[in-house]
Amino acid sequence: MNKEEHIKATAKEIFFFKGELHATTQEIADAAEVNRSLINYYFRSRDNLFEIVYNEAVETMVSQLDNVIYSEQPFMDKLELLIEVYTQEILKYPYKESFLITEICSKNFLLKEKKKSHSLIAFVEDVKKEMEKGTIKKTDPVHFVINLFSLMAYPIVMAPLYRKLFNLSKEKYQDLLSERKTLIFKLLTE
């Protein structure tokens, strides 16, 4: 078992799944069952570890989405798969997004990304074409995409709040989230 990878995995779990944004190096070390100094040995500083695992988590997300968006298949199939894959990814690390927002924007982390060719832009084009075909209602394709991601992500990100507000058990809420996959598809295409 590789301790370097294990520390990264644990850090991702703590930061992006458990949502403990400001876990100390000690807490990460404890969770990973390694000596705290190992974190400095492998990653030099907490900030560095932080940046590495964040970038990795974003990259896997992006590559998952790229796979779907650049796949050759009918739009409706692609949309269905996208919902499946993105939902899965966000369930894995639900706190990654809010993390991104609250932490990273203020520190101009985002500015480092220089990728011009976002697959999202390609997907917007897909949507546009489909609208021209008349298969789905003609609106602004950017809004279509934003609607799509909002409907998928927000209920997952806000799960603890909504479970409270609507008095739902973990299981019930999980069911509700499953229902949403077809629900979102229908809402956007019908």
Next chain:
Amino acid sequence: MNKEEHIKATAKEIFFFKGELHATTQEIADAAEVNRSLINYYFRSRDNLFEIVYNEAVETMVSQLDNVIYSEQPFMDKLELLIEVYTQEILKYPYKESFLITEICSKNFLLKEKKKSHSLIAFVEDVKKEMEKGTIKKTDPVHFVINLFSLMAYPIVMAPLYRKLFNLSKEKYQDLLSERKTLIFKLLTE
């Protein structure tokens, strides 16, 4: 000018508008142009200040929504007003929600709230009745409400990300957000 109130207002701005969740007492004091000790004088501890301003911010949000939800007017008007008011509120403190999620859930802050009568539940009832009337499509009213809030909140919360992804200026994105008010209304009612 009352310094106690001024510190609270500044803290809200830093935490919930600028999104600097972990601003130190020194940073808050600097922003408010007061001596750091004043924060301890008025609020005893950083955590306490934190809790006070968070509760205040939630309360004003809740009372805004209550006003709309418990108002006597046709459903469609109420929905339109709700979109207007909630959008406004979330624009004011866009980071409050993600804050709530990332910080508070892990510290069982939420458990303190004992309010049983959430106006949200009342609104779900409104939606249900309207569905029975046949004015809007019959679906699960809980999903309707979750859709509504997702469509309003997420694009605002994620503004920095989407602006980057779609290459939009602050002004353009502001326009896009304005468009969404009618767009969301239509998407959910048509």
Next chain:
DNA sequence: ACTTTTGTTAACAAAATTGTTAAACATTAA
């Protein structure tokens, strides 16, 4: 076998942040 490299640890030092105290200052009321 022994030398070098890599991994691991505890102890220490440094930095950052918070909370406290006591004194100065201002305001008001007796």
Next chain:
DNA sequence: TTAATGTTTAACAATTTTGTTAACAAAAGT
């Protein structure tokens, strides 16, 4: 004007967290 109360500040102490160092162990190369 003085006493009392409330406000503000700087200096200090305590705590928390991080990063470094040097010693030790294990593994790999020769």
